[in-house]
Amino acid sequence: MLKEFMKYYLPYKKLFLLDFGSAVLVGLLELLFPLMTSIFIDELLPTEDWKWIVIAAISLLIVYLIEGVFKFIVTYWGHMLGTNIERDIRNELYSHLQKLNFSFYDKNKTGKLIGRLTNDLMDIGEVAHHGPEDLFVALMTLLGAFVILLTIDVKLALVTFTIIPIIFFVTIFFNQKMGRAFKALFKNVSRFNEVISDNIGGIRLVQAFTNEKYELEQFKETNDAFRQTKLKAYNFMSWNTTISHISQKATLIIVLILGSYYVLHGELSYGGFVAFIMITNVLFEPLRAINLMIEMFPKGYAGFSNFREIMEIEPEIQDCDGAIELTGEIETIEYDHVQFKYDEQHVLNDISFKIKHGEQIALVGPSGGGKSTICSLLPRFYAPSSGDIRINGTSLERFTLKSLRSYIGIVQQDVFLFAGTLRENIAYGHPDVDDSDIMKAVEYAQLKSFVDGLEEGLDTIVGERGTKLSGGQKQRVSIARMFIKNPPIIILDEATSALDVATEHKIQQAFDLLAKGRTSLVIAHRLSTIKGVDRILYIEEGRIVEQGTHDELMNLKGRYYALYMTQFEHLTVE
Numbered sequence: 335m336l337k338e339f340m341k342y343y344l345p346y347k348k349l350f351l352l353d354f355g356s357a358v359l360v361g362l363l364e365l366l367f368p369l370m371t372s373i374f375i376d377e378l379l380p381t382e383d384w385k386w387i388v389i390a391a392i393s394l395l396i397v398y399l400i401e402g403v404f405k406f407i408v409t410y411w412g413h414m415l416g417t418n419i420e421r422d423i424r425n426e427l428y429s430h431l432q433k434l435n436f437s438f439y440d441k442n443k444t445g446k447l448i449g450r451l452t453n454d455l456m457d458i459g460e461v462a463h464h465g466p467e468d469l470f471v472a473l474m475t476l477l478g479a480f481v482i483l484l485t486i487d488v489k490l491a492l493v494t495f496t497i498i499p500i501i502f503f504v505t506i507f508f509n510q511k512m513g514r515a516f517k518a519l520f521k522n523v524s525r526f527n528e529v530i531s532d533n534i535g536g537i538r539l540v541q542a543f544t545n546e547k548y549e550l551e552q553f554k555e556t557n558d559a560f561r562q563t564k565l566k567a568y569n570f571m572s573w574n575t576t577i578s579h580i581s582q583k584a585t586l587i588i589v590l591i592l593g594s595y596y597v598l599h600g601e602l603s604y605g606g607f608v609a610f611i612m613i614t615n616v617l618f619e620p621l622r623a624i625n626l627m628i629e630m631f632p633k634g635y636a637g638f639s640n641f642r643e644i645m646e647i648e649p650e651i652q653d654c655d656g657a658i659e660l661t662g663e664i665e666t667i668e669y670d671h672v673q674f675k676y677d678e679q680h681v682l683n684d685i686s687f688k689i690k691h692g693e694q695i696a697l698v699g700p701s702g703g704g705k706s707t708i709c710s711l712l713p714r715f716y717a718p719s720s721g722d723i724r725i726n727g728t729s730l731e732r733f734t735l736k737s738l739r740s741y742i743g744i745v746q747q748d749v750f751l752f753a754g755t756l757r758e759n760i761a762y763g764h765p766d767v768d769d770s771d772i773m774k775a776v777e778y779a780q781l782k783s784f785v786d787g788l789e790e791g792l793d794t795i796v797g798e799r800g801t802k803l804s805g806g807q808k809q810r811v812s813i814a815r816m817f818i819k820n821p822p823i824i825i826l827d828e829a830t831s832a833l834d835v836a837t838e839h840k841i842q843q844a845f846d847l848l849a850k851g852r853t854s855l856v857i858a859h860r861l862s863t864i865k866g867v868d869r870i871l872y873i874e875e876g877r878i879v880e881q882g883t884h885d886e887l888m889n890l891k892g893r894y895y896a897l898y899m900t901q902f903e904h905l906t907v908e
């Protein structure tokens with residue numbers, strides 16, 4: 335794991351050396367100050383030579399101005415090193431996430447993945463910067479201080495270095511308790527966020543049911559539990575601060591008493607005494623740094639192992655060795671005894687059918703029957719557990735994903751709009767397309783009057799916090815996208831939610847235009863829209879139970895007929 339991590343320092347060797355070297359110099363100069371002070375008091379002061387006193391003071395000032403520069407380097411360039419590594423790991427993770435399949439996203443919540451890309455990575459960045467440098471400098475300072483204290487006074491040095499480990503372990507004890515309490519707090523924060531997002535997301539339902547009082551009580555309980563966890567963490571934090579404060583001062587006072595004793599007995603100079611106190615003070619800094627590392631390291635380690643865990647997931651669906659480009663016309667699409675299961679749930683059974691060039695096939699049947707799943711196997715969002723799907727006689731796995739997916743356009747029910755302009759949303763994936771082509775797509779998608787009615791036309795911001803589009807408009811935006819993408823195969827998942835007759839008509843018109851000259855698969859919910867298609871497959875419990883043209887299936891008087899009749903009756907009742 336350490337080796338894996340070190341790899342990320344490689345591109346920044348110079349930055350690392352600069353940061354590391356500066357940190358070492360800062361550590362050394364911090365030790366130098368007490369020594370210089372003791373020389374100042376013991377050697378320079380008795381000479382009473384004001385000139386040399388001023389020169390020495392100015393020299394010291396220059397030394398510490400230089401130290402200031404090194405400190406700046408450590409803080410700024412050190413963090414630059416950390417942020418560089420953080421950025422690189424984040425890019426690597428995002429690029430890997432892009433390759434992971436739908437099945438991965440079925441199992442992993444968005445919130446969790448956002449955490450991986452943000453908090454986890456920040457923890458890694460902190461350790462990347464502080465880890466090696468702080469530990470080394472802290473150990474070096476401790477050692478240096480010990481040597482200097484020994485040269486000043488052996489007995490006092492031994493006393494100080496007996497007290498230091500005691501302080502250290504006491505602080506670690508409280509720090510670990512505090513660490514655990516904060517860990518519980520962070521867990522609570524994500525749980526709390528879920529509750530909040532649930533409550534805000536469901537606010538319309540809460541208001542519609544006038545269930546505010548109940549929700550508020552629930553919320554108060556969660557909020558209180560959150561407060562309790564927080565308070566517990568602050569309790570340990572207060573102990574931690576108090577104990578370390580008292581122990582630091584106690585150490586200084588012991589040094590003060592012992593030092594005074596030695597000075598009075600002529601065993602220690604005044605300068606040595608002052609240096610001793612100052613060095614004892616300097617000692618607390620490396621202790622604090624080590625302590626911080628002990629706290630920070632597990633977070634960074636956990637973040638990095640989470641990262642490695644995701645990186646080690648191989649996407650099941652990816653280009654095979656020697657994958658070929660899908661080119662030319664679509665002659666046939668063939669599902670051949672396809673079975674499929676999501677994890678353990680068997681969803682498709684022995685699905686076989688063939689579509690010829692330019693044909694339009696409709697999938698109908700009860701919800702949950704497997705229609706969407708059949709469609710999502712074609713762009714290889716999922717892979718069949720057995721059986722084969724072929725285009726022009728070649729298995730889908732043989733094609734590169736890029737070429738296969740460029741051949742297929744999907745108009746989903748629930749259209750996703752990115753936060754951005756209408757233009758960006760329609761031209762998604764084709765940023766170079768010009769406005770006249772976009773307007774043509776808008777016209778074909780029956781959106782022209784809508785866009786013309788917008789004050790800012792194609793520049794209107796849509797998506798999150800933008801102009802709200804109705805379900806029907808969104809679906810037509812998605813159809814407009816398809817005119818720009820211009821793929822030979824179209825999959826349309828009709829909106830299930832009731833649309834008014836005019837909107838439905840517009841979508842139908844737009845889709846008919848889009849389907850012209852292409853091979854298409856339609857998941858149809860309103861049977862009135864598919865009377866003219868070449869073939870209808872009736873899907874139930876993962877099987878094709880009936881297939882044929884509308885007339886054939888009506889004559890069969892089976893499932894399709896029954897479904898048609900319910901919709902027809904429903905319409906007449908209306």
Ligand code: ADP
Binds near residue numbers: 706
């Ligand atoms: P339809 O499109 O006919 O409504 P689907 O293909 O969406 O049917 O669903 C078929 C079955 O697969 C259903 O039982 C559904 O619960 C299940 N299913 C659909 N998508 C997923 C998924 N991403 N993960 C697990 N199960 C799923």
